[in-house]
Amino acid sequence: MSPWWIVFKKEIRETLRDRRTLQMMIAVPVLLYPVILIASEQILLFGRRSLEAERQPVAVLGEAPPDLMRLIEARERIRVVTLEGGEERAIDAIRQDSLAAAVVLGPPAAEDQTRQAMILFDAISDRSTRGRRELATAMDQWADTLLAQRLGERGLPASFARPVAVADSSVARPEEVGGYTLGRILPLLLVVITLLGTFYPAIDLAAGEKERGTLETLLTAPVPPASVVAGKFVTVALIGVLAAALNLGSMLMTFQTGVLQFVGSFGLDFQIPLSAVVIIFATLVPLAVLFGAVCLGIAVHSSSFKEAQNALTPVYMLVLLPAMLPMFPGIDFKPSLALVPVAGVSFLFRDLMAGDADFVLGTLVLLSTVTYAAMALVFAAGAFGSEDVLFGASGDDAEVSTESLWTRVRKRSFRHRTPTVRAALTFVVAVAVLFFWMGVTLQVRYRELGVLLSEILLLLIPALVFVRLGGYAARETLSLRLPTGRAVGGALLMALGATPLAWGIGWIQSFFLPIPWEMLEGFEQLLTAETTTRLLWLILLLAVTPAICEEFVFRGVLLGGTRSMKTWQFVLLNGAIFGAFHLSFETVIRFLPTAWLGIVISWTVWRTRSLWAGSLMHLINNGSIVLLGTSPALKEKFSDPNTPLPVWIFPLAGLSLWAGTRVLSKLRPARGAEDLAALWKEG
Amino acid sequence: MIRFQGLTKRYGSLTAVRDLTLEVRPGEVYALLGPNGAGKTTALRCLATLLQPTEGTASVSGADALHNPLEVRRRIAFLAASMGLYERLTARELVEYFGRLHGLDGEHLQARVDELVALFGLGEFRNRVCGRLSTGQRQRVSLARALVHDPEALILDEPTLGLDVLSGQTIYDFISWERSRKKAILFSTHQMEEVELLADRVGVLRRGELVAEGTPEDLLERTGEPNLARAFLSLVSENAPVEAT
Numbered sequence: 001m002s003p004w005w006i007v008f009k010k011e012i013r014e015t016l017r018d019r020r021t022l023q024m025m026i027a028v029p030v031l032l033y034p035v036i037l038i039a040s041e042q043i044l045l046f047g048r049r050s051l052e053a054e055r056q057p058v059a060v061l062g063e064a065p066p067d068l069m070r071l072i073e074a075r076e077r078i079r080v081v082t083l084e085g086g087e088e089r090a091i092d093a094i095r096q097d098s099l100a101a102a103v104v105l106g107p108p109a110a111e112d113q114t115r116q117a118m119i120l121f122d123a124i125s126d127r128s129t130r131g132r133r134e135l136a137t138a139m140d141q142w143a144d145t146l147l148a149q150r151l152g153e154r155g156l157p158a159s160f161a162r163p164v165a166v167a168d169s170s171v172a173r174p175e176e177v178g179g180y181t182l183g184r185i186l187p188l189l190l191v192v193i194t195l196l197g198t199f200y201p202a203i204d205l206a207a208g209e210k211e212r213g214t215l216e217t218l219l220t221a222p223v224p225p226a227s228v229v230a231g232k233f234v235t236v237a238l239i240g241v242l243a244a245a246l247n248l249g250s251m252l253m254t255f256q257t258g259v260l261q262f263v264g265s266f267g268l269d270f271q272i273p274l275s276a277v278v279i280i281f282a283t284l285v286p287l288a289v290l291f292g293a294v295c296l297g298i299a300v301h302s303s304s305f306k307e308a309q310n311a312l313t314p315v316y317m318l319v320l321l322p323a324m325l326p327m328f329p330g331i332d333f334k335p336s337l338a339l340v341p342v343a344g345v346s347f348l349f350r351d352l353m354a355g356d357a358d359f360v361l362g363t364l365v366l367l368s369t370v371t372y373a374a375m376a377l378v379f380a381a382g383a384f385g386s387e388d389v390l391f392g393a394s395g396d397d398a399e400v401s402t403e404s405l406w407t408r409v410r411k412r413s414f415r416h417r418t419p420t421v422r423a424a425l426t427f428v429v430a431v432a433v434l435f436f437w438m439g440v441t442l443q444v445r446y447r448e449l450g451v452l453l454s455e456i457l458l459l460l461i462p463a464l465v466f467v468r469l470g471g472y473a474a475r476e477t478l479s480l481r482l483p484t485g486r487a488v489g490g491a492l493l494m495a496l497g498a499t500p501l502a503w504g505i506g507w508i509q510s511f512f513l514p515i516p517w518e519m520l521e522g523f524e525q526l527l528t529a530e531t532t533t534r535l536l537w538l539i540l541l542l543a544v545t546p547a548i549c550e551e552f553v554f555r556g557v558l559l560g561g562t563r564s565m566k567t568w569q570f571v572l573l574n575g576a577i578f579g580a581f582h583l584s585f586e587t588v589i590r591f592l593p594t595a596w597l598g599i600v601i602s603w604t605v606w607r608t609r610s611l612w613a614g615s616l617m618h619l620i621n622n623g624s625i626v627l628l629g630t631s632p633a634l635k636e637k638f639s640d641p642n643t644p645l646p647v648w649i650f651p652l653a654g655l656s657l658w659a660g661t662r663v664l665s666k667l668r669p670a671r672g673a674e675d676l677a678a679l680w681k682e683g
Numbered sequence: 684m685i686r687f688q689g690l691t692k693r694y695g696s697l698t699a700v701r702d703l704t705l706e707v708r709p710g711e712v713y714a715l716l717g718p719n720g721a722g723k724t725t726a727l728r729c730l731a732t733l734l735q736p737t738e739g740t741a742s743v744s745g746a747d748a749l750h751n752p753l754e755v756r757r758r759i760a761f762l763a764a765s766m767g768l769y770e771r772l773t774a775r776e777l778v779e780y781f782g783r784l785h786g787l788d789g790e791h792l793q794a795r796v797d798e799l800v801a802l803f804g805l806g807e808f809r810n811r812v813c814g815r816l817s818t819g820q821r822q823r824v825s826l827a828r829a830l831v832h833d834p835e836a837l838i839l840d841e842p843t844l845g846l847d848v849l850s851g852q853t854i855y856d857f858i859s860w861e862r863s864r865k866k867a868i869l870f871s872t873h874q875m876e877e878v879e880l881l882a883d884r885v886g887v888l889r890r891g892e893l894v895a896e897g898t899p900e901d902l903l904e905r906t907g908e909p910n911l912a913r914a915f916l917s918l919v920s921e922n923a924p925v926e927a928t
Contacts, residue, residue, distance in 0.1 A: 001783060001788065003784065006780070006783045006784055007784075010769075010772070010776075010780050013771075013772070013776070014769060014771045014772060017771040017812070018771060212765070212767070212768075212769075212770065213763060213765025213766065213767045214765075214767045214768065214769055216733060216761075216763055216765070216767060217761065217763070217767030217781075217828075218767075218784075219732075219733055220731045220732065220733065220756055220759065220761040221756060221781060221784040221785060222753045222754075222756040222757045222784065222785060222786070223753075223756075223784050224753070387733065387734050387735060417696070
């Protein structure tokens with residue numbers, strides 16, 4: 001019997017005996033899910049009926065003609081009450097819920113003139129909104145009566161005031177409307193249930209085993225680690241698929257059997273064709289594999305169930321956003337979205353439910369999800385093969401400090417000369433949060449000065465404080481080494497190559513992601529330099545300051561803390577985090593070009609062991625943008641977003657980048673703290 | 684035979700075990716002593732193929748832990764204080780599972796499991812899930828699990844930690860029995876009485892280095908102390924000289 005199969009059989013047996021997993025896998029989709037939906041529907045219907053049964057009190061203020069009063073009193077769902085005290089009294093009564101709404105009539109208008117009227121109501125009260133609707137209908141009827149009267153007096157037909165009569169008729173069949181409406185909500189549920197299906201088994205099979213000490217025992221059996229991972233992973237993915245399948249079945253039963261009355265009452269019919277059900281299920285398999293591998297790969301880094309739950313919570317949050325995208329109006333399912341993990345699947349489910357799925361997009365979703373799943377599997381397998389991950393980076397025999405974090409901070413008694421990966425990442429996340437909340441406030445309040453202050457106060461100073469309080473070796477952590485002539489030359493060549501290529505990436509990207517014009521206009525406004533002093537200020541603000549402050553955070557602390565990883569890993573990580581740091585709601589387009597620059601700069605700083613080489617490159621990139629933006633001649637030639645860059649730039653940029661890598665490859669980079677310390681001694 | 688030859692294990696700038704050389708012969712019980720953080724668990728984990736040595740080797744009957752880990756695992760039983768039992772498997776299922784992982788199958792596996800059930804008295808609770816067993820029962824299941832493939836060497840990391848006297852006695856009996864079956868046994872401990880009771884030889888680790896080695900009598904003689912506990916304290920104190928091994 002193959003070892004992975006032995007592990008798998010045991011894991012399945014144990015998992016099926018775990019109450020938590022069974023609850024998530026079977027109880028939630030099969031019982032709780034339809035129960036909640038039906039209960040919600042019943043509560044909704046009960047609320048609606050009780051509202052309909054009540055006659056809402058309304059008042060009429062001002063001189064009301066008898067025919068208007070007759071129309072209002074004829075409405076069954078409202079009753080007219082007398083109110084003394086005018087408009088202010090009506091507002092108080094509506095706020096206190098003793099009155100639903102009130103119509104305030106202006107003075108009677110002269111012949112053929114318009115009489116003003118206003119309906120007072122409370123927009124956050126269902127009763128008041130209903131009262132307003134009833135009053136508005138009565139007022140419309142009265143207006144129609146007056147109009148007909150005026151037309152009649154002049155011998156004109158009713159059609160005189162209504163030259164065009166518009167009616168609309170949807171060509172969508174009820175089942176299509178049903179699929180479209182529910183297809184906005186149900187994909188989110190399917191995705192979340194699939195994730196939850198893998199969530200607990202992954203934690204139990206990875207962190208749970210570590211916590212109970214069984215992983216240690218298992219790994220002393222003559223089984224290759226790959227078989228252990230395979231057995232565990234197939235279990236997690238299978239549970240995820242089962243949870244999703246049960247959820248899908250339960251959903252179909254709930255909506256297609258007519259249990260829910262409100263679906264029919266809104267004229268909706270929810271029927272998913274069998275072929276669509278098969279495709280949804282087929283897509284759920286790689287999705288469950290993706291979730292299973294990610295959860296397992298993250299959970300195995302944790303030493304306890306609780307720690308793994310905390311570590312996986314951000315994954316849950318990260319999955320929610322792309323899964324919710326189909327709920328938002330105006331977002332079309334495009335090839336670029338099909339490639340976004342989870343979002344593509346969610347959109348495909350929506351279209352399948354609406355009976356409007358595109359074959360090419362569906363294939364893209366399936367292939368990309370399979371690819372992401374494979375990548376996640378490699379990540380999980382790598383984590384299981386690492387003794388650092390399984391038994392901690394320092395082992396049980398490392399001296400364990402019982403002092404509090406604050407005491408260690410005060411004593412600066414951390415063992416490491418440079419930050420650990422976890423410490424560096426925690427710092428960057430903290431800085432990002434600080435920058436997001438305080439930086440935006442500073443920039444809104446103090447404009448350009450706020451930009452300068454946020455860079456210094458929220459990036460540079462925290463980086464220096466972190467290194468100082470952490471007791472790290474500043475020169476090694478922050479790569480504070482003066483660059484050699486070769487390093488400067490290499491960095492220059494790298495910057496001259498990477499900067500135009502970053503613009504090229506931005507230009508290619510604009511075919512898929514539209515450039516927000518408001519952002520460009522704002523940017524142009526900022527980059528207006530009519531005097532030399534202004535130009536120098538802009539260069540100081542937008543080029544010199546980030547080249548120092550941002551470099552201390554990203555190529556200083558972050559690179560210093562992640563150098564123990566594989567080169568490609570820490571370089572890609574640095575680029576991705578640098579790109580993400582420059583993201584905002586309006587500037588998604590900045591991610592790829594900035595990430596690319598982050599990758600090139602971090603590689604250069606690693607090779608040169610000098611933060612200043614990175615600062616030089618950052619300065620060249622940002623400085624060139626300032627010059628392009630402020631110089632009309634350059635701006636016309638290079639920075640019109642509608643025209644591509646001159647083609648000759650790209651081979652030159654490529655050549656420069658190649659030359660830069662050749663020059664820098666001759667330098668000896670540093671790996672971990674020990675290696676770096678030895679290199680510092682060498683000079 | 685268990686052999687460490689110049690084994691060093693580093694974590695970054697921290698050296699957990701430094702140049703460890705020792706041998707445990709078949710039929711011999713070797714106790715590894717040392718204060719917390721001395722490197723005992725790291726050394727045992729290197730031998731059990733859970734950790735990779737930075738330098739040097741650890742081997743069992745000639746099979747190297749770094750280059751031939753699967754062969755080493757076939758030859759050893761590793762028992763940690765945590766016992767490593769799956770809470771939702773029954774005692775019998777657990778022993779069978781590890782039997783299968785060690786390549787046993789069919790009637791041979793069932794016969795071996797029956798033998799261990801009888802040997803360790805698991806009969807009355809063999810079909811109860813491990814999560815519902817008492818500490819003593821868990822300990823017996825753990826021993827059965829470790830022996831399912833009849834290994835030639837036993838590695839025991841603080842095997843009596845947290846056990847009561849009766850459960851501890853089960854371990855002592857087990858070690859004595861396995862010694863009589865010519866197994867090489869290496870265990871780490873803080874309990875001096877079990878060293879006196881079981882160990883043929885003792886190695887003392889201090890800050891990752893083997894600072895003394897010999898029979899319990901040798902250590903008493905060398906330190907001039909009246910008992911092993913005092914001898915141990917004397918050997919691990921900061922001023923104690925390091926013995927050339």
